[in-house]
Amino acid sequence: MSEPPISRGFRSRRQEQTPKNRLPPGQYVTTDFPVLSAGPTPQITVENWTFTLQLGGAILGTWNWAEFETLPQTTIKTDIHCVTKWSKLDTAWQGVTFDDLLKAVGLSEPPAPYIMAHCDGGYTTNVPPADLVGGQGMIATRYEGLPILPMHGGPARLLVPHLYFWKSAKWVRRLRFMEKDERGFWESLGYHNYGDPWKEQRYDGD
Amino acid sequence: MTAIDSTASPARRLEWQQAEVREIVTETFRVKSLLLRVASWPGHFPGQHVDIRLTAEDGYQAQRSYSIASPPEDELLALTVERVENGEVSPYLVGELRIGDRFELRGPIGGYFVWTVPTGGPLCLIAGGSGMAPLMAMLRHRDRQKAHIPGSVLYSSRSLEDVIYRNELDAMAQCDSNLRVIYTLTRKQPEEWLGPRRRIDKALLAEVCYPPDKNPKIFVCGPTSLVEEVARMLVELGHEPQTIKTERFGPTGA
Numbered sequence: 001m002s003e004p005p006i007s008r009g010f011r012s013r014r015q016e017q018t019p020k021n022r023l024p025p026g027q028y029v030t031t032d033f034p035v036l037s038a039g040p041t042p043q044i045t046v047e048n049w050t051f052t053l054q055l056g057g058a059i060l061g062t063w064n065w066a067e068f069e070t071l072p073q074t075t076i077k078t079d080i081h082c083v084t085k086w087s088k089l090d091t092a093w094q095g096v097t098f099d100d101l102l103k104a105v106g107l108s109e110p111p112a113p114y115i116m117a118h119c120d121g122g123y124t125t126n127v128p129p130a131d132l133v134g135g136q137g138m139i140a141t142r143y144e145g146l147p148i149l150p151m152h153g154g155p156a157r158l159l160v161p162h163l164y165f166w167k168s169a170k171w172v173r174r175l176r177f178m179e180k181d182e183r184g185f186w187e188s189l190g191y192h193n194y195g196d197p198w199k200e201q202r203y204d205g206d
Numbered sequence: 207m208t209a210i211d212s213t214a215s216p217a218r219r220l221e222w223q224q225a226e227v228r229e230i231v232t233e234t235f236r237v238k239s240l241l242l243r244v245a246s247w248p249g250h251f252p253g254q255h256v257d258i259r260l261t262a263e264d265g266y267q268a269q270r271s272y273s274i275a276s277p278p279e280d281e282l283l284a285l286t287v288e289r290v291e292n293g294e295v296s297p298y299l300v301g302e303l304r305i306g307d308r309f310e311l312r313g314p315i316g317g318y319f320v321w322t323v324p325t326g327g328p329l330c331l332i333a334g335g336s337g338m339a340p341l342m343a344m345l346r347h348r349d350r351q352k353a354h355i356p357g358s359v360l361y362s363s364r365s366l367e368d369v370i371y372r373n374e375l376d377a378m379a380q381c382d383s384n385l386r387v388i389y390t391l392t393r394k395q396p397e398e399w400l401g402p403r404r405r406i407d408k409a410l411l412a413e414v415c416y417p418p419d420k421n422p423k424i425f426v427c428g429p430t431s432l433v434e435e436v437a438r439m440l441v442e443l444g445h446e447p448q449t450i451k452t453e454r455f456g457p458t459g460a
Contacts, residue, residue: 004261007260009298010298026269028268034456084271085269085270085271123450136274136423151430182281
């Protein structure tokens, strides 16, 4: 479309300039931690929690909480970007990287080109494993050194910080490898299939 | 949450377009509704939202999301905006925007937190503060369709002066025995106030919301803490989590 209309009297109220290379287009920095969830927060105790890697009908590996806690722990310090426009800088997450999960089930690389993450409450999101390998993604169990609060996805959430944060699925319980891509929950409701914040891929067709 | 609504938006590019302010309604001290003309608005479902983008004189741009408060039947698109202290966009929209001004908008967005008459009822709407906006789109749609689907509304505000759309809600409830609207005022009440004066609790929910065996369609929208609490209590009252659709906004303090 043509030049956007100017809103006279409207101006930036940003206190400090965030470096341009930290803030994707259309985002603003918040120091808060907003909660966006489509339904009630599932109340899950670690005693009832398991995590599973699945390929088709086959279970590649499954862990209860105690077993999961013995896997190698990694901390990722990163910025996160929500499709609803807020970004939060320098968040620290601890958990088990996707690489270490693959290693734990004896794989050197992903056994299929697509993944669907399945969560308590029925939420799903699709993520290419190519975006999880090489230290890019993890199953996070700590935020800023503490157990992740249920409303923020605890006990465990997927973390894929270079994609919009709906891909970092809360309450994740299972990663299912797929030969063909399928759309997850928001991806089926008009949101972008991949969700790169730097390309501002918020919605279908962006 | 596994069931995907058949009302989901079809895949298409959401283009930025210009919206012109045609009318501004002062709802409360801190809340205004902006009635917008959008030239090629594709239509929407009650409950959906839009992105808006403001451009300053120096080229600086800011985007925010706002719920649509108008039903698909109305000609103008209504956004209800609450002034957020120290906010960047809402003080401008509530305080400085004038009739005839234009800004960019795209939408509609979101296909889960939606209700239309064919979805049926009973309908249970629970709101805190400006969380009433998307629920108002549902009620107005129900009204314009002259649908007599049973509905109950539980609306929590700090005071009577903070209740948005009060006259319209009262008028809707007055001429429709199938619609019940309950306000709870949590901080300040008129002396003669007969309604509840407390934060939403289980007893209020049990009284206002239809029991689980009536299979109500439940929508909860408001500040994060209210929505977290209400959704948790509804599950404890026996409602299936998948029947409770939520939208949260504002700070979490965590």
